[in-house]
Ligand code: B3K
């Protein structure tokens with residue numbers, strides 16, 4: 089908790105550190121009521137210090153430290169008296185007397201009372217750590233900044249009975265027992281790393297073990313540590329880890345470097361996982377998966393997060409960030425790497441569709457809100473607030489655009505140069521770009537505006553065809569809305585991949601005016617000006633453009649397609665992503681029409697062409713079932729909110745539900761056939777976590793959700809059969825969700841209670857049970873959520889529970905959250921105020937839906953702002969919550 093107004097920290101103020109730490113030697117004495125931390129830091133004056141003082145001078149040494157009780161302090165083996173150092177609640181300052189020196193400190197900390205889950209804390213009886221970004225300063229006095237890189241040796245001692253497993257980064261080098269029932273272990277990490285990559289674990293854990301032989305024939309031991317009851321849920325993560333290690337060798341030429349790689353699953357964790365060197369610590373939701381308890385989505389998330397954290401070993405650990413403004417250097421790049429990995433493991437098109445739908449719904453909303461910031465922010469109060477969709481997902485899109493511009497081979501040359509040149513260094517986004525430029529002989533100066541300008545660019549495209557000249561002109565106009573602190577934007581470099589199609593859906597050769605010949609059937613145009621035109625020649629008929637294929641840039645593109653043209657693209661576009669996109673645009677147009685009708689009090693009439701388009705899809709036996717499922721999913725309410733000028737949540741819901749009902753009624757037979765076939769196949773096969781099985785189940789489940797709208801007895805029977813007999817969580821949970829949203833009260837109540845009874849001992853499954861109910865938009869949602877908060881399986885101390893119940897309500901249940909009486913807003917503000925004291929990072933994240941007030945009509949705006957004001961006035965706020973609330977209240 090802060091004691092003074094948090095200050096803004098600016099990128100432009102960056103200075104290299106005055107001192108460096110070459111070696112860090114830590115000893116942890118873990119006890120039930122306290123932990124003692126002894127740190128020996130081998131330090132020296134930084135020859136490259138930029139503080140303005142000559143390298144020979146010795147400025148004071150300011151170590152970071154928070155919530156530490158200093159027990160002793162020595163400089164070069166001499167104990168310092170209290171007059172020889174200054175202590176504040178954030179720093180320890182002392183005066184070195186030589187350029188090379190050693191600091192020894194001992195502090196007392198209290199992991200048992202650490203509910204913020206940052207630094208060293210306890211989760212279900214085990215000790216664990218989370219240090220990124222600035223948690224290490226809650227463990228010992230240190231230079232807690234990523235450009236200070238040190239080797240570490242770590243000794244842990246703890247009671248052997250309760251903590252048989254003692255882990256830290258690197259390789260184990262010694263261990264032993266003592267007479268008093270305690271034991272100890274020493275770990276050595278030879279790779280220099282910043283303190284944010286430090287980790288320690290002590291607990292009663294079991295492990296699944298395997299090994300991986302690297303491309304240079306080194307054997308690496310792989311271990312996944314979990315609480316004993318979860319030992320049967322590790323195989324999928326282990327398989328994912330081995331696939332990731334192989335993929336990074338094949339695709340990036342990157343080999344693992346230590347003799348051992350460990351993953352530990354913990355129940356209480358603020359994020360998904362953490363890439364600590366050699367000792368990744370994971371939210372158990374991102375490790376544990378088996379058919380009976382985890383859905384297909386959970387299996388895919390485990391695979392993706394295991395890969396993501398593993399890939400950080402190079403993009404993040406071997407080459408790290410100079411300062412936290414550069415966070416996207418490691419996060420955007422690593423998200424791009426894990427997305428490509430997942431695309432290679434499963435369906436590339438489906439992965440792209442899912443990622444784009446997520447980006448457009450959530451990152452675009454962030455870009456349009458009060459917390460909008462560039463991929464490389466230039467100022468922050470609390471860095472924890474900047475682990476955002478913009479830094480991660482948009483950052484990944486920026487890396488993807490570079491690859492689109494330089495091609496796969498050029499990208500590999502650039503990444504090789506980047507890793508080789510900067511191995512062991514803490515660098516900047518500019519260093520990454522420079523490697524890409526030099527490896528490819530190109531200039532990315534203008535492209536770099538993607539790092540410095542916030543907001544989602546718009547690209548308006550218009551066409552004209554000259555039949556006499558056989559030429560076709562596309563006119564592009566780009567713009568970008570103002571964002572906080574950035575009124576005007578300069579033009580971006582926007583790669584637009586496109587093709588032109590003839591009336592039969594064939595791609596036409598692409599020849600620009602001035603070119604001697606056509607250059608392929610699909611190509612990338614670079615839009616670099618505010619307005620720019622491209623003229624294609626040798627076209628004997630007016631083509632239909634397929635624009636922004638594969639979503640080649642994170643922008644909002646608009647082109648005046650007619651509904652018939654969209655239906656044509658849905659069927660004939662060779663780019664799978666754009667087929668889906670055409671369906672989305674068609675649905676959006678039709679839903680917006682319904683929204684208008686609802687707002688005008690007219691009766692709703694759905695354009696029947698949507699039904700025909702969906703009928704064609706359902707009848708297409710050749711089309712990938714996952715694609716059919718994706719295309720049958722109407723744009724979500726959150727996306728429709730995002731693209732509305734003023735979002736009318738009631739009309740959006742009514743329109744979307746009306747369209748779903750119409751589709752369900754008209755297409756019942758086809759849906760029923762698809763459902764029955766797929767359910768039969770599911771019954772007759774074992775669970776497999778692979779693309780075609782994901783596809784089958786996802787089409788089956790979306791079909792079921794439409795079919796239930798019919799309220800027919802045979803569908804209810806089928807749904808109950810699936811709920812009761814499914815051998816996997818994907819089918820069981822989908823059936824439960826459909827029941828929960830249905831009017832069959834008795835069946836719903838019975839299903840909810842049998843599910844809870846069966847899975848009461850599995851917290852991750854109970855999270856699903858909470859979420860399904862929190863997201864149900866039937867009347868009375870808030871009361872249900874409040875009641876569920878009293879359920880024995882719920883606790884505000886566990887971030888997964890908060891996300892599953894309160895987060896799902898506020899983010900997914902737009903009807904419940906935006907109740908006209910403001911009760912949803914009041915409820916969320918109450919939770920934020922409580923959590924501010926317990927876990928500031930989670931409190932600040934939970935608050936996001938309230939910051940989006942500008943999207944709504946004035947009555948709701950006023951209610952939402954009043955709740956933000958109430959939070960602001962509620963007492964002493966953490967810097968996390970203070971930053972989000974205060975920025976959200978700026979008009
Ligand atoms: N690097 C961590 C993020 C931890 C942030 C904590 N405030 C997870 C990841 O992106 O891999």
Ligand code: ZN
Pocket residue numbers: 396400418419422
């Ligand atoms: Zn990451």
